Amino acid sequence: MAPILKVDRVTMHFAGLAAVREVSFELEPGRIYGLIGPNGAGKTTLLSIIAGSLRPTSGSILFEGRALGKGRAFEAVHAGIARTHQIPRPFRALSVMANVEVGASFGRKAKSKTQEGNDASRILQWVGLSHLAQTSAANLSVGDQKRLELARTLAARPNLLLCDEICSGLTASETAAVLRLLREIQQAGTTILYVEHDLKVIMSLCDHVIVMNHGSKLVEGPPQAVQNDPAVIEAYIGKNGDQVSEA
Amino acid sequence: MAQAAPPGMNEVGSAHESSRGKLFARSLPFVSVVLLVLLPLLHPGPEIIRLLFITLVWITASVAWNLIGGFGGQVSFGFAVFYGLGAYTTALALNHGISSWIAFPLGGFVASLASLLVGLPTFRLRGPYFAIATIGASEAVRVIMTNVSLTGGASGYRIMETGAFHQLEHFYSALALAAVVVAASILVERSKLGLALVAIREDEDAASDLGVNPYRAKLMAHSLAAALTGAAGGVYARYAAFIHPQGVFAFSISVAILLMPIIGGVGTIWGPVIGAVVYGLIHEELVASFPQLHLLLYGSLLILIVFFEPRGIMGLLGRWFNAMQRRRRLSGSHS
Numbered sequence: 001m002a003p004i005l006k007v008d009r010v011t012m013h014f015a016g017l018a019a020v021r022e023v024s025f026e027l028e029p030g031r032i033y034g035l036i037g038p039n040g041a042g043k044t045t046l047l048s049i050i051a052g053s054l055r056p057t058s059g060s061i062l063f064e065g066r067a068l069g070k071g072r073a074f075e076a077v078h079a080g081i082a083r084t085h086q087i088p089r090p091f092r093a094l095s096v097m098a099n100v101e102v103g104a105s106f107g108r109k110a111k112s113k114t115q116e117g118n119d120a121s122r123i124l125q126w127v128g129l130s131h132l133a134q135t136s137a138a139n140l141s142v143g144d145q146k147r148l149e150l151a152r153t154l155a156a157r158p159n160l161l162l163c164d165e166i167c168s169g170l171t172a173s174e175t176a177a178v179l180r181l182l183r184e185i186q187q188a189g190t191t192i193l194y195v196e197h198d199l200k201v202i203m204s205l206c207d208h209v210i211v212m213n214h215g216s217k218l219v220e221g222p223p224q225a226v227q228n229d230p231a232v233i234e235a236y237i238g239k240n241g242d243q244v245s246e247a
Numbered sequence: 248m249a250q251a252a253p254p255g256m257n258e259v260g261s262a263h264e265s266s267r268g269k270l271f272a273r274s275l276p277f278v279s280v281v282l283l284v285l286l287p288l289l290h291p292g293p294e295i296i297r298l299l300f301i302t303l304v305w306i307t308a309s310v311a312w313n314l315i316g317g318f319g320g321q322v323s324f325g326f327a328v329f330y331g332l333g334a335y336t337t338a339l340a341l342n343h344g345i346s347s348w349i350a351f352p353l354g355g356f357v358a359s360l361a362s363l364l365v366g367l368p369t370f371r372l373r374g375p376y377f378a379i380a381t382i383g384a385s386e387a388v389r390v391i392m393t394n395v396s397l398t399g400g401a402s403g404y405r406i407m408e409t410g411a412f413h414q415l416e417h418f419y420s421a422l423a424l425a426a427v428v429v430a431a432s433i434l435v436e437r438s439k440l441g442l443a444l445v446a447i448r449e450d451e452d453a454a455s456d457l458g459v460n461p462y463r464a465k466l467m468a469h470s471l472a473a474a475l476t477g478a479a480g481g482v483y484a485r486y487a488a489f490i491h492p493q494g495v496f497a498f499s500i501s502v503a504i505l506l507m508p509i510i511g512g513v514g515t516i517w518g519p520v521i522g523a524v525v526y527g528l529i530h531e532e533l534v535a536s537f538p539q540l541h542l543l544l545y546g547s548l549l550i551l552i553v554f555f556e557p558r559g560i561m562g563l564l565g566r567w568f569n570a571m572q573r574r575r576r577l578s579g580s581h582s
Binding site: 051053072073074077078082083085089091092093094098101102103105106107108152153155156 | 439442443445446448449450452453454455456457458459460461514
């Protein structure tokens, strides 16, 4: 199967500091991928490069056979890549519905105007925020802000969804609800690249895991194989560690 | 566009009161326009007509600035460029025998082209850097115009229209333009462009992450705002019949155009209108009473608004409306 995303030797320098070094991997369509690594491993930087927010110093990004990586996020969104943020960034002056309408109106092209309108309402219902549609986004709880972040990103109709620690700060039941949503999104045909600290979440959700450390790709493979890889154990808890439970 | 109501605005009051309030708010603009159209029947005198004319020109410029400064959050200190270029283009066109119906749009068109020249480099900057760049562009154009011999340089330029001066014709031109600008503002606020502008104002990077092209949206809004401000400059130039760079390109014009929406309520439809009415009515009195101090007074007013009521008069009205509603509810529950 042709990959939906091909990351080829991507490097990112910030004033001499290499945040990402020669990272390469491929994502197949319709699967959930985990991107893990300790703090400062370069996960969010890599996510920002794929999302078009950052222009890599070198290397290339091919999405559905098309070259991206010009550092213009809206172009990546129009191509079919959309991201959530680790800390939600709602448009506080807008209602919940209007926040979602931004994604629906400016994301990847809808088949029709009617689809644009329907998408916003349908997605709000899907994430369980339809009862708050006319509420100001400034008045939402943290959990609801995370749902809104996911809702408006989905409204942009992505083929590849990039999730940056969307469960951080959520209660166990809220986390379970978000994970259920992510599985439904995958079943609807969207590929997901999920950045997370909590290995339990990654292991239960993902089909394939990519591990980063110090800006480089350490290993990749099925969750169980990665979990027991000595290099991963060392990266997470040091040389004397004997088990990976949680980062 | 479903903008959220300010906190507390939609939580009080009965449905009846709310619908009555909405009806009042919706009918007020139409009633105001009808009153202004019929006003000359009362023979109010040339001085009142002049004051209303100037206020209508200010309304146009204020509402136009709000498109990019209020909805889009791009605080420009350089709108005198568009006002002045509109004024000069209209003046040149009129002196070449072109009808004012073509001269005003032509003024707007030239101002719109200038907005692209200003916007293409400055919209790559953000926040205070953008604001400073617009001051630089504005001053550069003023200095250039002071040295252009075609338009009389610093000595100014006179419009040689033949025929009698009809003050009411100028008044109705300004009224029609102000109505068009307010209608344009309502349309933009309800459009996809309006949604994009508010998203950019709130968080430009997050807006881009949802597919909004911030650069293009800002250029479009800036261009429209400049065209409308240029037309306002043209309407003013025809009335004044004499313009000079220290007048129409003055930094105080840029400050006034920015101050009016902030006084009234930036980012709203009616705030810039209210701000322009307040400014138009008090400006000349302030200049006459405090010729050396009026800019200091405006500066102080700006600081007070930013500190105590960033939503301007619209914010104060909202608070007053909520307080009244609460009082009514309390008195209703006690009786």
